[in-house]
Amino acid sequence: MRTIIVTEFISLDGVIDSPGGGPHPHAGWTFKDVQFDESAYEIKGREQEEATALLLGRRSYDEFAPVWPQMEEFAEYNAMPKYVVSATLSDPEWNNTTVLRSLDDVAALKAADGGHILVHGSGSLVKSLVAAGLVDRFHLLVFPVVLGTGKRLFDDSVGIKARLRLTEHEAYSNGVVKAVYDVLP
Template sequence: MGTIAVHEFIALDGVYEDPSWTFEYGFDPKMGETLGAITSQAKAILLGRNTFEMFAPAWSTRTVEDDPGAPFFNDTMKYVVGAREPEVEWANSTRLGAYDPDAIRKLKDEIDGTIYISGSGTLVRALLAAGLVDDLHLFVYPIALGKGERLWSEGVDATKLALTECETYDNGVVHLHYGPAAA
C-alpha cells in the first residue's frame, strides 16, 4: 500500500500561491537534499490539473544537466486530478478525472511506495480533509505575504497533525515534517 507525501513552499501566513516570492531566499543545498530524500522514495506523482499545467512545460524539456530533478519529474508516472482535461501533454501521465477520494484510495492501494505531491493546493486541502495525507513537508519561508491563496483557507475544519521532524536552513527556511495526529 502506498503513502502520500506532500511538499509545499509556504509563507509564515500560509500562502503558497505563486512561489516566485521564494527566489529572494535562494535555494539552500540542504533543502535539495531533503527534497531528494522525499522524491527518492516516490513511485508516482499526483498533481492537480493547474499544477500539472505549470509543471509540464517547465520540466518536460529539462535534462539531468539542467536540473538533477528532471529525470524524476519526467520519467515517473504522473496522475492528474481535475474535472477538465489538461491543456498540455507530458510523458507518463494519466488523468484520474475530478477529485474523488475513493479513486485516491484505490491509487494508494495500487502503488507500492510513496506518491509525491508538490503544490496542488486545492487537491492537498481535499486530501488533508479526507485524511489521505501520510507525510506533509512544509518549507516555511520567513515572510508573511498578507495576500494570496493559503494552504488552509477560512472555514475549513481543523486539521490535527503530529510533528515528526524539523530542520532549519541557512537561508531562514524551516522544514516541518508532519504526519497524521494519533487518534
C-alpha cells in the same frame, strides 16, 4: 497501502502561491526574497529519490507539464507515473500521465501496492485530500517571508481538522525551516 505526501514551499503566513514563478505579485518569492542555502533543499532531492508517483491538481499540472520535462534536475519525476485529478483534462501530453476523475480514484490509487505518492503544489487538491483523510505526511519548507495575499495551504474555504506529529525539523542559515509532519489517525 501507499503513502501520500504533500510537499510545499510555504511563507510564514501560509501562502503557497507562485513560489517559483506565476501570477502572484511576488512570484518567485522562494528564490528572489531568500538567500539560497543548498542544504535547505536536501529534502527535495530525497523526495524525488523516494517517490514512485506524482499526484497533481489540474492547475499545477498545467503549470508543470510544459516546463518540468525540459529540466534535467527533474528526470526522475518526468519518468515516473503522474496522476492528475481533473474533471476536464482529457488528453494529457506529459509522459506517463493518467487522469483521475475523483477522490475515490485517488483512494483506490492509495490502496494499491506501491511506494510514496508525492503531491506538489495543488492547493485546492490538497485541501480536498486532507478533508477526505487521504494525506499521510506533510513536507514543508517554511520561508521567512510574509506575503499577505495569495493562495494559502489552508484557509476558511474548507472546514477541515487534522492532528499532526512533527517527525523531522531543521532550521537553515537563510531562515528557512524544514518541518515534516505525519498525519495522525
